């Protein structure tokens with residue numbers, strides 16, 4: 001299974017419309033991939049809080065339309081990153097969209113852990129309440145967004161729901177890049193799962209982005225890591241490695257706490 005993570009440069013000198021067209025063209029260039037992954041809130045930038053309300057879209061808004069078409073034109077599964085979604089009741093959500101190769105919406109995930117403590121996303125957006133997994137032809141993906149990476153219980157929940165590959169869109173800042181790499185590897189090791197973590201490059205709202213999108217295997221080895229700029233990171237995964245790792249080193253079976261306590 002080939003995955004391409006498109007680490008988009010998100011700077012303020014490019015309009016949202018122009019970036020949307022550019023990203024659609026980048027997706028269309030990945031026709032040898034099975035799964036293409038985009039970052040969090042790449043239309044506005046994850047830290048451009050002031051622009052969320054104005055840029056918010058209904059679920060089936062312009063980004064949905066452009067990405068559904070890009071997925072079907074290219075014939076790939078497309079995790080289109082997240083959009084600032086405006087629910088019909090007016091609430092904003094940080095919502096990730098996944099399209100099938102025919103351009104149908106296969107999954108939508110509203111970010112559960114909102115970043116910003118008592119400001120920014122944490123006060124401007126509502127919290128999602130549902131874990132989301134999706135069966136692809138060769139594996140089951142579990143979806144998470146950026147700050148979620150700090151909450152291991154979310155990933156355990158995804159494992160209990162069958163996830164073998166975590167797909168995480170992010171807009172992670174350079175300031176905390178060491179946490180990004182460490183946490184991506186930790187989530188892979190503790191869950192014996194692949195982690196595909198796609199971030200942004202560039203600077204928006206005065207916050208330099210970390211880049212360094214990363215793919216980690218179920219043993220915690222880094223298979224590929226991007227640099228700081230805009231880049232496409234392509235990697236071949238072997239989904240059977242998840243089951244093999246879990247059989248050969250069955251630590252997940254020794255869980256004693258939680259909802260699904262195995263008995264041996």
Ligand SMILES: NC(=O)CCC(=O)C(=O)O
Nearest residue numbers: 046115146147171173176
């Ligand atoms: N957009 C985010 O969720 C940022 C998360 C972050 O900066 C951190 O966890 O550190």
